[in-house]
Amino acid sequence: MSRRTATVVRRAPAGAGAPAGVFGLIEGERAGVDALRHPALRAAAFTGSQRGGLTLARIAAERPEPIPFYGELGSVNPVVVTPGAAEGRGTCPGGPAPAGWSGRTIRRRPRPAC
Structure with missing residues (x-):
């Protein structure tokens, strides 16, 4: 997802009355892994490489309390x-x-x- 698209998507939940922070764009491998391991995170989505997505899916599944992971891996x-x-x-x-x-x-x- 591009930064520009993320800006548009970030506004939609707020406009519907959702709490701040319900959507965020995280860039970078370390930042993504750290966020995925944070206990407050309840679900994650990823668009990118197969290797990166499978790694993140494994981390989501291996958490003490697994969370849903939605991945779009390796597509154009x-x-x-x-x-x-x-x-x-x-x-x-x-x-x-x-x-x-x-x-x-x-x-x-x-x-x-x-």
């Missing part, structure tokens, strides 16, 4: 831009990829000339 998340959406934003489908793009482009029709 799809980004879909419809021709209409791209047209409305002044970009060309199949054009230059956004910064950080790690996926592939799938097209149903030949790329339009832009």
